[in-house]
Amino acid sequence: MAKNQVSSSVIKRLPRYYRFLEELKNQNITRISSQELAELMGFTASQIRQDLNCFGGFGQQGYGYNVSQLYMEIAKILGIDKLQKTILIGAGNLGKAVASHIEFEKKGCQLIGIFDNNPELCGQIIAGLNVLDISQLEKFCHKHNPAVAVLCIPKSVGKDMSERLINLGIYAFWNFSHYDIKTSNHKNIIVENVHLADSLMILSYKINNKEQS
Amino acid sequence: MAKNQVSSSVIKRLPRYYRFLEELKNQNITRISSQELAELMGFTASQIRQDLNCFGGFGQQGYGYNVSQLYMEIAKILGIDKLQKTILIGAGNLGKAVASHIEFEKKGCQLIGIFDNNPELCGQIIAGLNVLDISQLEKFCHKHNPAVAVLCIPKSVGKDMSERLINLGIYAFWNFSHYDIKTSNHKNIIVENVHLADSLMILSYKINNKEQS
DNA sequence: TAGATTGTTAATCGATTAACAATC
DNA sequence: TAGATTGTTAATCGATTAACAATC
Numbered sequence: 204m205a206k207n208q209v210s211s212s213v214i215k216r217l218p219r220y221y222r223f224l225e226e227l228k229n230q231n232i233t234r235i236s237s238q239e240l241a242e243l244m245g246f247t248a249s250q251i252r253q254d255l256n257c258f259g260g261f262g263q264q265g266y267g268y269n270v271s272q273l274y275m276e277i278a279k280i281l282g283i284d285k286l287q288k289t290i291l292i293g294a295g296n297l298g299k300a301v302a303s304h305i306e307f308e309k310k311g312c313q314l315i316g317i318f319d320n321n322p323e324l325c326g327q328i329i330a331g332l333n334v335l336d337i338s339q340l341e342k343f344c345h346k347h348n349p350a351v352a353v354l355c356i357p358k359s360v361g362k363d364m365s366e367r368l369i370n371l372g373i374y375a376f377w378n379f380s381h382y383d384i385k386t387s388n389h390k391n392i393i394v395e396n397v398h399l400a401d402s403l404m405i406l407s408y409k410i411n412n413k414e415q416s
Numbered sequence: 417m418a419k420n421q422v423s424s425s426v427i428k429r430l431p432r433y434y435r436f437l438e439e440l441k442n443q444n445i446t447r448i449s450s451q452e453l454a455e456l457m458g459f460t461a462s463q464i465r466q467d468l469n470c471f472g473g474f475g476q477q478g479y480g481y482n483v484s485q486l487y488m489e490i491a492k493i494l495g496i497d498k499l500q501k502t503i504l505i506g507a508g509n510l511g512k513a514v515a516s517h518i519e520f521e522k523k524g525c526q527l528i529g530i531f532d533n534n535p536e537l538c539g540q541i542i543a544g545l546n547v548l549d550i551s552q553l554e555k556f557c558h559k560h561n562p563a564v565a566v567l568c569i570p571k572s573v574g575k576d577m578s579e580r581l582i583n584l585g586i587y588a589f590w591n592f593s594h595y596d597i598k599t600s601n602h603k604n605i606i607v608e609n610v611h612l613a614d615s616l617m618i619l620s621y622k623i624n625n626k627e628q629s
Numbered sequence: 630t631a632g633a634t635t636g637t638t639a640a641t642c643g644a645t646t647a648a649c650a651a652t653c
Numbered sequence: 654t655a656g657a658t659t660g661t662t663a664a665t666c667g668a669t670t671a672a673c674a675a676t677c
Contacts, residue, residue: 210667210668212667212668212669213668214618214621215614215618217617217618217621218611218613218614218617218618219611219614221617222594222611222614236633236634236635237634237635238634247669247670247671248634248670249669249670249671249672250668250669250670252634252635252636252637253636253637253668253669253670255636256635256636256637260635260636262634262635262636263634263635263676263677264633264634264635264636264675264676264677265632265633265634265635265676265677266633266634266635266677267633267634267635268635280621281617281618281620281621281624282620282621282623282624282625283617283620285624287620287623296512296513296516296517297513297517299509299513300509300510300512300513300514301513301612303509304509304510304612305612305613305616306613307616309613310613310616310617310620311616311617311619311620311623311624312616312620350623351619351623375619375622375623377615377616377619381435391626393619393622393623393626395615395616395618395619395622397612397615398431398432398435399514399517399518399610400431400518400519400522400523401428401431401432401435402590402608402610403518403520403523403524403525403590403608404430404431404434404494404496404523404524405427405428405430405431405494405608406524406564406588406590406606406608407494407495407496407500407523407524407525408427408430408493408494408495409588409606409608410495410500410524410563410564410588410606411494411495411498411524412495413604413606423643423644425643425644425645426644449657449658449659450658450659451658460645460646460647461646461658462645462646462647462648463644463645463646465658465659465660465661466644466645466646466660466661468660469659469660469661473659473660475658475659475660476652476653476658476659477651477652477653477657477658477659477660478652478653478656478657478658478659479653479657479658479659480657480658480659481659
């Protein structure tokens with residue numbers, strides 16, 4: 204489906220396309236030109252056509268793009284039309300919020316287990332799932348074979364936990380912990396790091412340099 | 417301090433520099449060359465020197481960079497050595513997690529108020545603050561004059577709430593709501609949007625295209 | 630057919646990397 | 654002083670924008 208090695212600049216824009224197309228679909232808009240979409244999203248029409256043509260010709264000359272068709276195509280490109288079995292480690296404030304706030308099934312993941320080492324949290328129901336004790340991890344993974352782990356754990360346990368999970372067959376991490384998983388040590392491990400605080404520091408920069416814009 | 421118009425590619429790397437320098441400081445490492453830092457961070461030495469020289473010459477030929485000095489300089493560049501009065505709107509799962517998980521005072525913000533419209537949440541203590549009813553917002557802002565708002569609210573109320581806050585003098589938003597604040601309508605308003613789910617979709621893309629790497 | 634808009638090639642712009650003189 | 658490493662200029666690479674022929 205995808206042509207070889209699409210640049211990460213393009214990939215990073217795909218979820219944004221997807222969001223805007225969803226919005227258009229909700230407004231019952233059926234077609235849109237690259238020009239109109241560009242104005243809406245703050246891109247150039249050129250860029251939109253270039254981006255989409257990395258994956259195929261989804262438009263039609265003289266017409267533009269069919270909104271719901273393009274929406275579906277992008278879902279396919281992102282792979283969110285398939286579901287990966289996913290577990291979440293750490294049911295503290297952040298884990299709880301991620302589990303209940305993110306619509307995993309709309310983003311290519313199926314959340315099937317939540318784990319914590321705090322006995323007070325175990326047994327609680329979050330996002331419809333019973334929080335399990337971390338000691339159950341091995342048994343659970345052998346039985347269900349999840350592919351993805353969401354890490355909402357402190358930095359101090361990041362290294363041990365990620366290695367434990369890799370040994371259990373997990374190969375993709377959505378990592379909210381401040382521990383940086385070294386992919387160099389583990390070939391074929393996929394990591395998407397989320398550094399929330401980085402974005403707050405960038406806000407701070409913008410505040411302190413606003414006269415420039 | 418800062419030279420004119422540093423590119424956003426550079427700005428986005430600053431928090432990462434800051435994190436790695438903190439780590440080095442914690443390990444009591446006092447000096448580092450651009451070469452060593454590059455290996456650690458996965459950058460090129462050239463890029464590090466270029467990036468830092470956008471803001472001034474912080475190194476010394478033949479020696480390298482002083483870790484704690486550089487750490488402080490980057491804090492100054494980011495403006496996180498000063499604190500902006502900050503309020504958080506929406507004390508649901510996500511708001512609670514953001515309030516308690518983020519070290520605001522280390523990132524240039526001082527969290528001084530949390531608001532929600534749910535009577536059950538009002539009165540709760542989160543991150544040492546009493547959650548106030550949203551009806552108190554005007555009184556509170558007139559008294560304390562906050563500059564920054566963290567939005568942890570549903571998309572549906574994003575538009576109204578952001579306008580209400582702009583009218584109360586808020587000019588910077590850390591926006592977790594799915595509503596995109598249009599800065600075009602409001603000059604001098606600074607927005608940093610966080611789309612958590614985008615990052616999960618990119619993970620999904622990487623999983624589904626992993627043979628390429 | 631004529632008008633509109635894509636897909637794609639070429640031109641431009643900006644960011645990254647390489648090289649090296651300056652200097653600690 | 655000699656060695657090391659920066660600060661900075663020049664070269665390369667990649668991403669964005671412009672232009673236009675293809676085509677619906």
